Amino acid sequence: MSTPDDAIPVLRLDRARTPEGGFDPTFTTALREALHEVGFLRLTGFGAAPGQAGALLAAASSFFDLPAEQRLELDNRRSPHFRGYTRLGHEITAGRPDAREQIDFGPELAPVPRAEWDEPFRLLEGPNVWPDARVPELRRRAEAWAELMSRVGTELTRAVAVGLGLEETHFDPLFDGEPHWFGKVIRYVGPPPGDPVPDDAQGVGPHADWGFLTLLLQDGTGGLQARPPGSSWTDVAPLEGSLVVNVGEMLEVATDGYLVATPHRVLACAPGTTRQSVGFFWSPRLDARLDPVPLPPGLAAQAPGVHETDRNALLPRFGDNALKGWVRSHPEVAARHHPGLVSSGTPSPFTDR
Template identity: 55%
Template sequence: MSTPRTSIPVLDLSTARNPDGSFNTTFIDALRIAAHEVGFFQVTNYGSASGQVAELLDTVAGFFKLPLEQRLELDNRSSAQFRGYTRLGTEITRGRADSREQIDFGPNREPLDDVPADRLYRHLQGHNQWPDGYPELERAAEAWAHLMSGVGAELLAGISVALGLPEDYFAEPFAGTPAWMAKLVHYVGGQVPAAGTQGVGSHADYGFVTLLLQDAVGGLEVQPHGREDWIAVAPIPGALVVNLGEMLEVATNGYLMATVHRVTAPPPGVDRYSVPFFWSPRLDAVIDPVTLPAALAAEAPGVSQDPDNPMLSSYGANVLKGWVRAHPETARLHYPELIA
């Protein structure tokens, strides 16, 4: 029986491939252990430009210092795609308000008008909302999303190889119109009485691979499957925190877990900024079970059973279910049939 971890692994992405382009077996073995045993790890040397991380976090902080009336010009209640600005304390996790405000954005595409009633998730394709008087925010965020799309695809290729599959095994669901999404998040403490110390409550992510840039404040904690204690994720300057989503848990029958995590709000007067990016497939992607090598299949415990949060093999349905729950005011305006 291995000793329970008290920290999460750190991987150097610059060592992922050999000079001939093939994946390095040492890196793949470390990736498999991190993905299977914890479902969380940190990644360094992933290709960010010099100064890009600091500039992005400074630009995000600058937006949340704008007057509230300017931020509310991007109110996500106006968006059927749940894009734009979410007011402090109005996003809900596990039935409780979170101590954060944020901007959500994704691929900027034309909304779809003719959407069947059984595929309401197709309404999630649409436009972003950015502040007219602060163009540097859109530039920095879109540049980051472009970088993260490449990192997400590379890590998913490595995970495929770690599962004994071709590295392009999961490429098809992402082809053409991947529905990645990202957030620019500001955590504050002491301003949302209903939240208590909850920055964001315990939850798992909807998609495939999450790439989180966090500042130096800390507060992120993870709970590996089968454990009652929580592991603090100590910030490493410039590193990405990586975790796996529900699509990979469903696909691998639980060999890879969508690990539960949470954020504790910072103390009053302290600001915490983070930029999570969710590398996710097309909205219409349906993920079939993977045939794992026998040795790995023997270690797959099955998909987590939470009657309050069933996991769905349809990515679009899975993410819409989560957003309706997290943003009830926006959902009531644009998806009243799902609220009922």
Template identity: 55%
Template sequence: MDARSESIPVLDLREARADDGSFNAAFIRKLRDAAHEVGFFQLIGYGAAQGMVDDVFDVTRRFFELPLDDRLKLDNRKSPHFRGYTRLGHEITKGRPDAREQLDFGPERPALSDYPADQPYWLVQGPNLWPDEALPELRQVSMEWARLMSDVGDELLKAVSVALELPEDHFAEAFEGTPAWMAKLVHYVGGVVEEAGNQGVGAHADYGFVTLLLQDHVGGLEVRPAESDDWIPVEPIPGALVVNLGEMLEVATQGYLLATIHRVQAPPPGIDRYTIPFFWSPRLDAVIDPVILPPALAEQARGISDDPDNPMLASYGANVLKGWLRAHPEVARIHHPHLVESGQE
């Protein structure tokens, strides 16, 4: 392993807590350093049952091997909630198409038809689209994975709170009842989407709290830490989760924690890459207050690395709606033209 890959720390969740249930100081130090200096780390020992990783990759591959007509039955253009299947080259990052296709899903909740006009983010809540006829096991395997990732995300957020010298339940209220987590099954295909070039996914930061990514052996994920112009590859570790923090934590800590910019290079033509990202996120109506950092940490806060064309927001619902409208302009135009016209994208 070269020096660049070694700069992405590896943490073991089995070392997180002592026998008395409290967090281990050594684990907290490693987590704090990773979250402040790099904004990315890899996580092992997170409790996946034997064969679970293989099962989720297997069902993901089989979904993308279905005939296109079967996948298009789940076309996300049918969903006002941005759920379902996105065709190759039809998700947009930084104004360019990405060289990937994907299936987006989230908590199974009914759509809301009555919500305040100043809270349009409630429209992202709604039913998932599943291939129950063509691949019935996909729903069960995917939702079992999401349940495990919810537990891992919750535990890591508690550890982040302790690393900030806060009670471990500091962020708990924002997640009570109906956390609006999101997940994807993703297939990268190089050399097919001409407009994408080598862009698997363009450079961006995630807009939630904690991202947990399961990546296969192909690689292509790169990160650019703060105050650096260098892109660092995140070398695949079999079964490990790649963890990064989102904009909500950067905003809350005035930049002490990083929502690190990252991108994915498309694989070479003829090579398939599969990933399963999970975004541990609070309720849609959660607004995150600034964290009062202890003086030693406050001195190291960088301030928010805001993009004037894509500002970070303290309202989770506003942040996620902004992201969906930009990433899926066709869905926005079909189902939410009033939001496009009002400039909320």
């Protein structure tokens, strides 16, 4: 069962600061409470240009409507950096295939030669793969969206810091240089018309995000659900002109569990229908380590520690946590390009999920 969608708060980012330029305590308190009590909120007034979100979703639709052989020109199995197009049913969440296809992208970087890696997570640095010959507007619109989301992520990160009783710039050093955000342009696909939805079907299975903050653009279809602490599955209903914001594992680590990376999922689409979204995962540099911040005593008393299990340890250095997530979600890519990271029957932080 789902509880009413008004359990998911709505905040306006354009009201985050006072005319004097500082953060409004009303906003930072509401932000902190939403991310502590629910782990999710819906954000409006975040600065998108008129029509920007719709144009991005339209470009994504143009790509997903291409014939399969043309989509596979971007096959992510060719990318050692986990970039490009993932075929329907070939991303794994909670140990099962998701009913989605997508393009993964991130900061456009030259690959680091394997001989020069200081850490295995350097394999995540590399070029993106775009359908420039087929849908040239997708790259342009996705890159413009990533620029906007980076600004939103920076502002929210600073607001979170103030809400936790810290200096506004407390987290800035973790993002200095080359923050390793990543994006997903996603289409969920239901069974053919007339076919039943299998009982075990999932758009995306229950999981928590491994970054710092997630900023999600969803269309009006619905199907996203969150499970706040102590609650049942809750609909995160679409709200026109909004982003869905949720806590990632890195922010949970940094607050010793005061802010929680709430589990969430996407229900399978009905037969003959699809759903589109664009996820943006705001994250620090790969080498950034998220140590617990000094919380005020009243907040520290409500920090239960991180919610990890023997099947999903939360790793404090972001690159380690990100690499763990990519290897688990895309085992075909990992096995093809990085077999040394794939467990051979023994427990591993990268594959035991």
